[in-house]
Amino acid sequence: MKETKILSVQVGLPKTFDGANATDSSDKPWTTGIFKTTVSGPVWLGKLNLSGDAQADLSVHGGPHKAVNVYPSEHYPYWKQALHLAEMPYGAFGENFTTFGLLEDEVCIGDIFKAGKTIVQVSQPRQPCWKIEHRWGIRGFVVHMKETGRTGWYFRVLQEGYAEAGNVFVLIERPFPHYTVTVAYNIMRNRKADSKAAQSLAQCPALSPRWQERLLSTK
Numbered sequence: 001m002k003e004t005k006i007l008s009v010q011v012g013l014p015k016t017f018d019g020a021n022a023t024d025s026s027d028k029p030w031t032t033g034i035f036k037t038t039v040s041g042p043v044w045l046g047k048l049n050l051s052g053d054a055q056a057d058l059s060v061h062g063g064p065h066k067a068v069n070v071y072p073s074e075h076y077p078y079w080k081q082a083l084h085l086a087e088m089p090y091g092a093f094g095e096n097f098t099t100f101g102l103l104e105d106e107v108c109i110g111d112i113f114k115a116g117k118t119i120v121q122v123s124q125p126r127q128p129c130w131k132i133e134h135r136w137g138i139r140g141f142v143v144h145m146k147e148t149g150r151t152g153w154y155f156r157v158l159q160e161g162y163a164e165a166g167n168v169f170v171l172i173e174r175p176f177p178h179y180t181v182t183v184a185y186n187i188m189r190n191r192k193a194d195s196k197a198a199q200s201l202a203q204c205p206a207l208s209p210r211w212q213e214r215l216l217s218t219k
Contacts, residue, residue, distance in 0.1 A: 004101030004169040006115055007073050009043055010036030010091035011053035031056045032131045034094035042162035045118045050096055064156055065123045065208035071095035071152035072103050083138060095152060104149055104181040110206030112173040117161030124208040125185040126152040153181045176204055191215055
C-alpha cells in the first residue's frame with residue numbers, strides 16, 4: 001500500500017510588511033499569515049486551526065472549513081526548477097501540512113483521514129491568492145499555480161487532537177470518489193461554461209458552503 005503521511009507541520013501568525021517585494025505598483029503595506037515556520041513535535045489541532053497559527057483576512061481564509069492548508073511535497077522540485085529557486089523550504093505556499101503520498105488527482109472531496117489523534121476531511125481545493133506572489137516577489141506565480149493544478153487543498157477538522165510530522169494518513173472513508181480535488185478545481189474554473197457540472201458539484205454535502213455558493217453564483 002502506498003505510504004501517505006504528514007512530512008512537515010508549519011504554523012504562523014499574521015504579520016505586516018512594507019510591500020518592498022510587492023509584484024504590483026502600489027507598494028502598499030500588507031498583512032498576511034502566509035509566512036509559516038516549521039515546528040517539531042505534537043501540535044494541537046482544533047476546529048479552526050493549529051495552535052500558534054492564524055489567518056490575516058478571515059473573510060477569505062481560515063474558518064472551520066479551511067482549518068488546515070495542505071500542500072504536497074511532491075510539487076516542490078517542480079517549483080524550484082520552474083522559478084529558478086535554489087531554496088524553497090516547506091511552508092513556502094503558506095501550508096500547515098506538507099504531505100507525502102497525496103496528490104490533487106488522487107484525493108477526493110469528502111475524504112476522511114485519521115492522522116495521529118486527529119480526524120480530518122477534505123473540504124475544498126485551494127484557490128491561490130495574490131499573497132503568494134507578494135511572498136516570493138514573482139509576478140505570474142498564482143496564474144502558474146492555477147494553470148498547472150498544483151494548488152493543494154483544505155481540511156476541516158472532525159476530531160480535534162495532536163498531530164505532528166511523521167503521522168501516517170489512514171483513509172477512513174471516501175464517499176465521493178468521482179470528485180477529486182483536481183476535478184472539483186477544474187469545475188470551479190469552468191463553472192460558467194458548464195453550469196450543469198457546477199450545479200452537480202454544488203450538491204456535494206462534503207464541499208465547503210463557500211464553494212457551494214460560488215458554484216451557483218452567476219457572478
